[in-house]
Amino acid sequence: MNERQRARRPGGRSARVAAEVHQAVTDLIGERGYGNFTVGDVAARAGVADSSIYRRWGSLATLLTDVALTRLNARSPMPDTGSLAGDLRTYAANVAREITGPDGLAVVRLAVALSNNGQQDLQARDDLRDERTRQLQSMLDRARERGEHAPDALDVLDHILAPMYIRVLFGMGPLTPDYVDGLVDRLL
Amino acid sequence: MNERQRARRPGGRSARVAAEVHQAVTDLIGERGYGNFTVGDVAARAGVADSSIYRRWGSLATLLTDVALTRLNARSPMPDTGSLAGDLRTYAANVAREITGPDGLAVVRLAVALSNNGQQDLQARDDLRDERTRQLQSMLDRARERGEHAPDALDVLDHILAPMYIRVLFGMGPLTPDYVDGLVDRLL
Known part of the structure; x- marks a missing residue:
C-alpha cells in the first residue's frame, strides 16, 4: 500500500488493528484483572505481533490508559450546551450513568493498578x-469566555466527580438525578 | 486451659493468633495483591489451621475487612476534641496523613477488590x-448534643473524604494542611 492508498483509507488497517487490540485488552481485564496479563497476551489475543504493540503504544501501561481514555471519551464526552450549569449537569449525569453501569469502576481499577507499580x-x-x-478545563474556559463565573477544574474533581466515584466504590448508589444535580448546584 | 485461666489471660493466645493472621494477610496483600491468595495461604503463613480462620472470620472477605478496619481504627481514629471543627480538622488531617503514607490506598484497593466479586x-x-x-456518626451526634450544627455523615464523606481519596488515587498530592482545613471549613 502506497502513501496515496493509505490517504484514501484513513486509518483503515491501522484503525482495525487498534480496535482489535483495544478489544483484547478489555477482554483480558475482564477475564484476568489488571496485573495478570502481558503485552504478549494482548498481542496473541488480537492476532498481532508484540512489536506492533510496542511500536504504537510503547508500553502496556500506555496501552491500558489509551483504552480507558477512549472509553471515557466515548461514554462521558465533555458537553457543550451553551451554559456552564447545563454543561456541568450533563457532564455529571453522563459520568453518573457510566460509573453505575457494567464495570463502571474501570477508571478507578486502572488507577489503583497503575498506582501499585513503577514510574512508567x-x-x-x-x-x-x-x-x-484538559478537556474539563476547555469546558470551563468556554464558560469564562461567555462571561460566566466558573469554578476551577480541581473543584469539579473534588466536589462533583470524587463524591460520585467514592459512593459507587463503597456501594452507596444509586446516584439519583437529584443527588447529581445537587452536587453541581452546590458547587455553582 | 480452663475458664479461670482463660479469664486471667484475656485474649492471650487468641489475640496472638489474630495478630499473626492479620500480619499474614498484610504480607500476602503486599506480595501478591488482592485476589491472588486464599484462606489456605493465610493459614499456612500464620501457622494456624484453615478451620481456625473460618471459625473466627467466616470468610476471606470478612478477614480482609477486619484487617482493614483494625488498621483504620488504629491510624485514623475518630477524635473527640470538644468541638466539631476541631474533631473534623483532626479527623481529616489523620486521614490525609494515613492515605499519603505507604500503601495509603489500602482501603480503596480493598473496596475495588471486593466490588469485583460476589455477594459475600x-x-x-x-x-x-x-x-x-457509625463511628463518624457518633462524632457528629456528640456535636449536636453540644448544640452545634453538624453536617450529615454523607456530606463528610462526599466533601472531605472523597476529594482526598481521589486526589491521592490520581497522584494529585500532597494534601497540604491548608487544603485539608479548607475542605473542612467549606463544609462547615
Whole structure:
C-alpha cells in the first residue's frame, strides 16, 4: 500500500488493528484483572505481533490508559450546551450513568493498578488524568469566555466527580438525578 | 486451659493468633495483591489451621475487612476534641496523613477488590463502610448534643473524604494542611 492508498483509507488497517487490540485488552481485564496479563497476551489475543504493540503504544501501561481514555471519551464526552450549569449537569449525569453501569469502576481499577507499580505506570496514570483535566478545563474556559463565573477544574474533581466515584466504590448508589444535580448546584 | 485461666489471660493466645493472621494477610496483600491468595495461604503463613480462620472470620472477605478496619481504627481514629471543627480538622488531617503514607490506598484497593466479586464480598465491603460511618456518626451526634450544627455523615464523606481519596488515587498530592482545613471549613 502506497502513501496515496493509505490517504484514501484513513486509518483503515491501522484503525482495525487498534480496535482489535483495544478489544483484547478489555477482554483480558475482564477475564484476568489488571496485573495478570502481558503485552504478549494482548498481542496473541488480537492476532498481532508484540512489536506492533510496542511500536504504537510503547508500553502496556500506555496501552491500558489509551483504552480507558477512549472509553471515557466515548461514554462521558465533555458537553457543550451553551451554559456552564447545563454543561456541568450533563457532564455529571453522563459520568453518573457510566460509573453505575457494567464495570463502571474501570477508571478507578486502572488507577489503583497503575498506582501499585513503577514510574512508567505512574506516568501513564498522570497522562490519563491530565488529558481529562484538559478537556474539563476547555469546558470551563468556554464558560469564562461567555462571561460566566466558573469554578476551577480541581473543584469539579473534588466536589462533583470524587463524591460520585467514592459512593459507587463503597456501594452507596444509586446516584439519583437529584443527588447529581445537587452536587453541581452546590458547587455553582 | 480452663475458664479461670482463660479469664486471667484475656485474649492471650487468641489475640496472638489474630495478630499473626492479620500480619499474614498484610504480607500476602503486599506480595501478591488482592485476589491472588486464599484462606489456605493465610493459614499456612500464620501457622494456624484453615478451620481456625473460618471459625473466627467466616470468610476471606470478612478477614480482609477486619484487617482493614483494625488498621483504620488504629491510624485514623475518630477524635473527640470538644468541638466539631476541631474533631473534623483532626479527623481529616489523620486521614490525609494515613492515605499519603505507604500503601495509603489500602482501603480503596480493598473496596475495588471486593466490588469485583460476589455477594459475600459486597457484604463485607458494606459492613466495613457501615462501621466507619457509625463511628463518624457518633462524632457528629456528640456535636449536636453540644448544640452545634453538624453536617450529615454523607456530606463528610462526599466533601472531605472523597476529594482526598481521589486526589491521592490520581497522584494529585500532597494534601497540604491548608487544603485539608479548607475542605473542612467549606463544609462547615
